[in-house]
Every structure is written in C-alpha cells, then in structure tokens.
Amino acid sequence: MISAVKKRGLRPNNWIPHSVFTLLALSCVIPMLLVVMISVSDSKSIVERGYSLFPSLWSSAAYQFIFHSPKLILNSYGTTLFVTVVGTVVGLLLTAMIAYSLSRKEYKLAGAIGFLVFFSLLFNAGLIPSYIVFTKYYSLKDTYWILILPGLISAWNVILLRTFFFDLPQEVLESASMDGCSEMRIFWQIVLPMSKPALATIGLILMLNYWNEWFRSLIYIDTESKFMLQFLLYKILLNAELMMKDSQMGLSIGTTEFPSDSARMAIAVIAAGPMMFVFPFFQKYFVRGITSGAVKG
Amino acid sequence: METNALSQTVPGVRKVSRKSTLRKNVDYTLLALPALVLMIVFNFVPLPGIILAFKNYNFVAGIFGSPWVGFKNFTFIFSTNDALLALKNTLVYNAAFIITGISGSVLLAILLNEVLSRKMLKAYQTAIFLPYFLSWTIVAYIVFALLDNSKGMVNFILHGLGFSTVEWYFNPQYWFWIHVILHFWKLMGYSTLLNYAYILSVDPAYYEAASIDGASRFQMAMKITLPALRPIILINFLLALGRIFNADFGQFFLVPLESPALHDVSSVLDTYVYSALRGGADLGMGAAAGLFQSFAGFVLVLAVNFFIRYRNGRESAMF
Numbered sequence: 001m002i003s004a005v006k007k008r009g010l011r012p013n014n015w016i017p018h019s020v021f022t023l024l025a026l027s028c029v030i031p032m033l034l035v036v037m038i039s040v041s042d043s044k045s046i047v048e049r050g051y052s053l054f055p056s057l058w059s060s061a062a063y064q065f066i067f068h069s070p071k072l073i074l075n076s077y078g079t080t081l082f083v084t085v086v087g088t089v090v091g092l093l094l095t096a097m098i099a100y101s102l103s104r105k106e107y108k109l110a111g112a113i114g115f116l117v118f119f120s121l122l123f124n125a126g127l128i129p130s131y132i133v134f135t136k137y138y139s140l141k142d143t144y145w146i147l148i149l150p151g152l153i154s155a156w157n158v159i160l161l162r163t164f165f166f167d168l169p170q171e172v173l174e175s176a177s178m179d180g181c182s183e184m185r186i187f188w189q190i191v192l193p194m195s196k197p198a199l200a201t202i203g204l205i206l207m208l209n210y211w212n213e214w215f216r217s218l219i220y221i222d223t224e225s226k227f228m229l230q231f232l233l234y235k236i237l238l239n240a241e242l243m244m245k246d247s248q249m250g251l252s253i254g255t256t257e258f259p260s261d262s263a264r265m266a267i268a269v270i271a272a273g274p275m276m277f278v279f280p281f282f283q284k285y286f287v288r289g290i291t292s293g294a295v296k297g
Numbered sequence: 298m299e300t301n302a303l304s305q306t307v308p309g310v311r312k313v314s315r316k317s318t319l320r321k322n323v324d325y326t327l328l329a330l331p332a333l334v335l336m337i338v339f340n341f342v343p344l345p346g347i348i349l350a351f352k353n354y355n356f357v358a359g360i361f362g363s364p365w366v367g368f369k370n371f372t373f374i375f376s377t378n379d380a381l382l383a384l385k386n387t388l389v390y391n392a393a394f395i396i397t398g399i400s401g402s403v404l405l406a407i408l409l410n411e412v413l414s415r416k417m418l419k420a421y422q423t424a425i426f427l428p429y430f431l432s433w434t435i436v437a438y439i440v441f442a443l444l445d446n447s448k449g450m451v452n453f454i455l456h457g458l459g460f461s462t463v464e465w466y467f468n469p470q471y472w473f474w475i476h477v478i479l480h481f482w483k484l485m486g487y488s489t490l491l492n493y494a495y496i497l498s499v500d501p502a503y504y505e506a507a508s509i510d511g512a513s514r515f516q517m518a519m520k521i522t523l524p525a526l527r528p529i530i531l532i533n534f535l536l537a538l539g540r541i542f543n544a545d546f547g548q549f550f551l552v553p554l555e556s557p558a559l560h561d562v563s564s565v566l567d568t569y570v571y572s573a574l575r576g577g578a579d580l581g582m583g584a585a586a587g588l589f590q591s592f593a594g595f596v597l598v599l600a601v602n603f604f605i606r607y608r609n610g611r612e613s614a615m616f
Binding site for chain 2: 014017018020029032050051053095098100108109117122123126127131138149150152153155177183184187208211212215219230231233234237264271272275283286
C-alpha cells in the first residue's frame with residue numbers, strides 16, 4: 001500500500017501532516033503519562049507544583065500502599081480478573097458456536113435465529129424494564145452472575161464471526177463431512193483451529209469489554225467486595241478516603257500521611273495497565289477487521 | 298465442489314446425505330442453543346416490560362399488576378424541564394459529535410495518507426488509537442488530573458503563564474466543548490482508520506493520471522480522495538443519525554464527577570433514565586423515556602437503512 005502511495009511520484013509536502021499528527025499523538029500519550037507521573041510523585045511535590053509531568057520529588061509510597069493494601073482493592077482486582085477470564089472464555093466459545101451454525105447454508109433455522117440476533121441490535125427493552133426483570137424476577141442483584149451473563153453474547157460479535165466463517169474454504173469442511181466427520185467434530189477440530197485470528201479478535205473485544213466494565217457494578221452491585229475495578233476506581237476518584245476505609249495499614253507505609261493523590265492515580269495505572277499490554281496485539285487485529293470491513297462495504 | 302457433484306449423481310449417496318442433513322441440523326441447533334438461551338433470557342424476556350411506560354409503577358404489584366395510565370407518562374415527561382433539557386442536550390451533543398467526528402476524521406485520514414514513512418504511520422496510528430482502549434473511568438481520571446480546581450495541570454499552566462485559573466468543575470460554560478473534544482479525542486483513532494482504509498482502496502491510477510496532469514496534492518485530495526470517500530461518509534453519517542437519541546452514558550455520567558454545577562450540561566436521556574431508576578423521578582416515566590429512545594432509534598435506523606438502499610443499492614444497506 002505504501003509503495004502505491006510512492007508510485008504517485010510526488011514530492012511529499014510532509015510537514016503539515018507530521019506536525020498535525022505529532023500534536024495529536026502527544027495529546028493522546030501525554031495525558032496517560034501525566035497519570036503515571038502523578039502516581040510516582042511525592043505528596044510534597046504535588047502540593048508544590050500540582051499535578052505535573054515533572055515531579056520534583058519521586059516516591060513509590062503509592063504503590064507500596066496499594067500492594068500491601070486494603071482488601072477492597074485486592075478484592076475488586078480479583079473480581080475483575082475472574083469475571084474477565086470467565087466471561088472471555090465462555091463468551092468466545094458460545095459466540096463461535098452460534099456464529100458457526102448461523103454460517104451454515106444447510107441449517108434450516110439459520111434465518112429465524114439470525115433474525116433474533118439482528119433484532120436484538122435494533123431494539124431493546126431499555127434500562128428500567130431490564131433492571132426490574134433481572135432483579136425482581138431473576139434475583140440477580142448483587143451476584144457475580146449479573147456481572148458475567150449479560151455480556152457473554154453480543155450481536156455484533158456474532159455477526160462479525162459469522163462473516164468470517166462464511167469465508168472459510170468450504171471444500172475443506174465438505175470433504176471432512178464426506179469422510180464421515182460429524183458436525184461437532186468438524187467444528188471443534190477443523191473450524192476452531194482454522195479461525196484463530198478471528199477468534200483472537202473477538203476474544204480481545206470481549207476481554208476489553210469485561211475489563212472496562214463498570215455500569216453493571218453501578219446499578220446491580222451493592223457489596224463493595226464485588227465491585228468491578230473500574231467502578232471502584234470511580235468511587236475512589238470521588239472519594240479518596242474509600243481506600244483508607246478498611247485498611248489497617250495506614251500506619252505501616254512509613255510515611256506519616258496517606259498519599260491520597262498519588263495512590264488514586266496508581267490504582268488507575270494498575271487498572272489500565274493490563275489493557276495497555278494487550279493493546280498492541282489488539283490493535284493489529286482490530287485494524288485488520290476495520291480495514292477489511294471498510295473495503296468490503 | 299467435486300464431492301458435492303458426486304453426491305447428487307450417485308443415488309445411494311443422496312439417501313445418506315438426507316439423513317445426515319437432519320443430523321447436521323440437530324448439531325447446529327445444539328451449537329446455537331446456549332447463546333440463543335442467553336439472548337432470550339437477557340434481551341427478549343424483558344421486552345414485555347416496556348408496557349411499564351404506560352403504567353404507574355408500584356414495586357409490590359410489579360410490572361403487570363400496576364395500573365395503566367395510557368400515554369400520561371409520555372405527555373408528562375415531555376412537559377417537564379428535566380426531560381426536555383435531557384432531550385435537547387442529547388440532540389445538540391450528537392449533532393456536534395457528528396459534525397466534528399466526520400469532518401475531523403475525514404481530514405485526518407487524508408492527512409494520514411500523506412505520511413509516507415511506514416514507521417511514522419504506524420506510530421501515529423498507535424498513538425491516536427490509544428484513547429479508544431481506555432475506559433471512561435480512566436478518562437475521568439485524566440480529565441481530573443488536567444482540570445482539578447486546585448492541583449490540575451491546566452490551572453498550573455494557566456497560572457504560570459499569568460492567566461487567571463478556572464474552577465472547571467464549577468463552571469458549566471466550558472463543558473459543552475470539553476465533552477465535544479473528549480468525544481472526538483476518544484474516537485478519532487477508530488474513525489480515522491476507517492476512512493484511511495477506504496482511501497487505501499482507491500485505485501492509484503487516478504492519482505498517477507492526476508499527477509501527470511500536474512495536479513497538486515491539495516487538488517488531488519479535493520477532486521479524487523474526497524469524492525471517493527463520499528459513500529463511507531454518507532454511511533457513517535446515517536449510522537450516527539440512527540443513534541441520535543442515545544448518548545455514551547459513561548462519558549456523561551463519569552467524567553463530570555457528579556458535580557452538581559455541571560448537571561445541566563451533562564444531562565442526556567441516558568442519564569435521565571438512570572436517575573429515574575435511582576429514585577430521581579418516577580419509574581414509569583423513566584421507562585417511557587427509555588422506550589422513546591429505543592423506539593425513535595429503531596424507526597430512525599429503519600428509515601436510514603431504507604434511504605441507503607434507495608440511494609446506493611442493496612449491497613451497501615445494513616439489511
């Protein structure tokens with residue numbers, strides 16, 4: 001593609017795009033960096049210079065505080081990890097299963113089920129009726145179930161993966177079928193291994209959604225230990241004392257005062273961290289997905 | 298393909314394949330079942346609950362036991378200032394998001410196409426895509442680190458430059474622009490890439506011909522790239538139009554940090570429905586606002602799809 005650009009044989013007038021994108025790139029990176037810098041700033045430095053990219057005094061007190069830390073944060077880290085892993089694995093599996101069956105031409109119910117999937121994209125009951133049904137009739141309030149179950153299947157993911165399955169080489173599947181392979185065996189032993197890039201994409205989307213989830217904690221969860229990390233993070237931003245609340249350890253960090261500003265930001269760093277690790281992989285698949293979709297459309 | 302042709306010509310094989318078709322359909326149903334059950338339980342069972350919008354809800358009696366009130370909830374919410382403000386904000390914000398989002402991402406995609414160094418191209422893409430992966434909670438932290446009244450970086454810079462500082466979280470007049478900028482900032486990576494991918498699919502021969510004719514890069518952008526992007530611009534516009542009654546709850550709920558001073562500039566239909574659920578208003582009215590959102594969105598999406606089909610033909614429509 002780049003060579004195609006070069007083929008245009010033009011002398012690039014490059015300073016405009018480079019300066020625009022340099023500014024934009026900085027506008028994306030610096031705010032994140034600011035959060036990281038505050039997390040390693042000493043309280044004195046923050047009092048003196050406010051939140052700054054260049055703290056005058058460094059300190060790891062915030063991280064020490066978190067790592068011995070209040071049960072609250074460890075609990076919600078555990079909850080988030082659990083919900084994300086279970087949600088991603090199970091969600092990916094169920095999405096692949098329904099998407100595969102919907103991609104098969106011989107499947108008589110594909111039209112009807114496909115319509116249901118599509119309809120769920122277009123119309124939903126809305127927050128209040130759903131809330132009443134989930135809490136009053138299913139009794140899912142304040143359970144781990146409510147954090148996991150509603151996020152497992154998303155119509156977009158099903159449609160995306162189904163499109164991918166359409167493009168699998170049908171001859172391979174047909175010949176396996178002629179050789180007496182059952183559909184189940186074809187799905188598990190041929191389709192799934194052949195679809196690793198697509199499964200990785202959907203898996204990463206699910207992972208991102210679960211890891212960044214906070215809304216269901218806001219409306220369904222009452223017990224603090226079951227809060228998802230992003231939601232706890234929000235509560236802490238509103239009220240830094242929440243971190244201190246059940247910590248027996250305000251004393252054991254060594255500094256006389258509790259590093260509330262830097263500790264808040266340190267939790268943000270820890271909460272965003274894992275996603276920043278998978279982000280480069282994610283981006284690669286994502287870009288490919290967007291690109292092929294756009295070119296097709 | 299050959300094996301398929303064989304099964305149609307040899308009678309014995311066909312019989313086997315009919316039996317196996319049934320077997321296959323059973324297998325497909327088993328594969329689809331768990332996901333289907335989840336969708337029914339979480340998306341379809343709550344659907345009858347929309348009748349709540351026509352009822353005066355009372356928790357003890359439940360959705361079905363509560364008394365009917367007809368369209369009273371609808372007429373009432375759209376005569377209250379709160380709901381009207383939420384409706385107005387939702388529409389105004391979405392209009393601003395559509396205008397800045399589409400024009401900005403088209404402009405950035407055209408500029409990105411001018412970046413020839415592969416390394417820089419990748420670096421820029423990665424950087425501007427970063428905010429897309431951050432949760433709104435983290436964004437709320439970032440905004441706080443920048444705008445906090447006493448310690449925020451922006452105020453320290455303003456102070457250092459000799460300007461007076463601003464109590465951002467107490468001053469609603471700036472927040473329209475803060476929301477517009479944030480929305481653009483978070484989504485620019487995604488939408489720019491979408492347009493950029495589309496530009497890459499333009500036949501390079503057009504550009505070669507134009508350069509032989511002595512066209513400048515600006516002329517090429519205006520006369521080749523922009524017209525080539527027209528279909529995707531139209532589709533993005535219409536898709537956004539279909540979602541014009543919905544706002545990103547995370548942005549409007551989390552980022553203002555529940556500052557009462559910012560309520561009026563951060564109230565959208567989604568936050569209105571949430572506050573109804575939390576006891577700020579009547580549940581029936583909240584459900585009515587939610588149903589209005591769902592239904593108006595549904596009608597708009599159908600209309601938009603019809604329009605795309607009419608203008609651009611079947612393939613480019615969503616369904």
